Amino acid sequence: MQLTPRLVLMLSTPPLMWACNAVVGRLAIDSIGPLWLNALRWVxxxxxxxxxxxxxxxTARARAQIRERWQVLAILGLIGVGAYNALQYMALRTSTPLNVTLIASSSPVWTLLIGALPYGAVPTRQQLAGAVLSLCGVALVLARGEPAALADVRLVQGDLLMLLAIIGWSFYSxxxxxxxxxxxxxxRxxxxxxxxxxxxxxFGVAWAVGAVGLGELVVPTGPIQWSWQLAAxxxxxxxxxSIIAYRLWGLAVGEAGPAMAAIFYNLTPLFAAILSAAVIGESPQAFHAVAFGLIVGGIFVSSRTRAQPPRPR
Known part of the structure; x- marks a missing residue:
């Protein structure tokens, strides 16, 4: 597979959008419950x-086509629309940004594992090496240039929620x-x-709205604090x-494969680190450049060859 500029743009834009989503979402959940934020987003x-x-x-025929495929569409809607960002927003309430981003950066590992088990797509050595190299770059960002900081990570409820979210996202891909x-x-x-x-x-909006009702029964949240910033x-x-990133992600996964897309997903915490630094007024540091080199290196190594999944029958 050759990484053309067009394919690189398609693969890197969703991580940028999702990094913005993490930063904006962290600011927004001070004014709105995480389940409400996810539901309103998708509505x-x-x-x-x-x-x-x-x-x-x-048309009646179009609606019949959806009814005939409701099982797979309901699963896609549950994972991609109803659950992933709801779990991420909830995780930010009980976990630290370090833990949440670290767990999300494990996407290539889960994608390769899921591909090898249910789908029979055996990863190549280059893919495994690329995933490890890319994860090293992500870990460097999360540790802010001090790898010893990773030893302080402790799993809490939010970590488990984010782990569930990223495993689900790997299935979605x-x-x-x-x-x-x-x-x-x-x-089709x-x-x-x-x-x-x-x-x-x-189906996804129904899942998201239903989760709000269930969530309010279990753990009620306070009233939404409306402002123009929250509306924006x-x-x-x-x-x-949602719209732009999901469109490009679908195209990229179909063209590059889920394993390669997962490697590019590791750009998300790097983008998030830069955006967070900009929001709080800190300039990017030298380790950001080193981490970017590791992540890009992982992408390059993985792109040299890819897993051979079974052909559809």
Whole structure:
């Protein structure tokens, strides 16, 4: 596989958007509960997507196509829309940014493991080496240039929530790359990207809104503290990390494969470190450049060859 400038842009833009989502989300959860933030994010995103993807719902035949595939769409909606960011926002309430980002950066490991077990895609030595190299770069960022700081990591409830989120995201990536028979080839409806995301959001928004109701029963949150900043934050996370990032991620996973996409996902904490430094007024330091080199090196090593998953039958 050759990494063209177009493919690199598609693979690196979602991590940038998701880094912005982490920074904006951390600021927003002081004014709104994490489940509310996730639900409103996807309600707004769904409303913005409807004009682009209305064909997926606008006719009786289109709705029948969704009903026939409701199981896989419900799982995609649960993992990609309803759960991942809800778990991430919840994790930021009970865990530290260091732990949450460290666990999220393990995405390549989980993606390779899940690919090897349920999907039979045996990772190559280059992929494993690239994943390790990239993780070293992420660890350097998280330790702020002092690897001994990683020894102070302690798992708490939020860490386990983020671990569940990233494992689910790895399954989501493989489901996009290796869909079941009803979503593959001629059997797949002729959905464009917006229609496919609308089909997922039909179920994902229901999951997200339902989680708010259940969450309020179990652990009630205070009233939402509305402001223009919060409204702007919700609009941003609904457009950038949701619509734009999900569109590019779907294209990138389909073209580069989930294992390669997972390596690029490791750019997220690097972008987050730079954005966080900008927000609090700190300039990037030398270890940021070293970490970037390690992450890019991991991407290059992994791109030289990739796992050979079984061909669809």
């Amino acid at each position: 707004v995103a769904f409303a913005l997507l409807l004009p682009l993807g209305w064909a997926a719902l606008g 493989w489901m996009l790359a290796r869909p079941p028979a009803s979503m593959r080839g001629a059997a 409806p002729a959905w464009n990207w917006a229609e496919f995301l609308v089909a997922q959001c039909v 934050a919700i609009l941003f996370v609904a457009v950038g990390p």
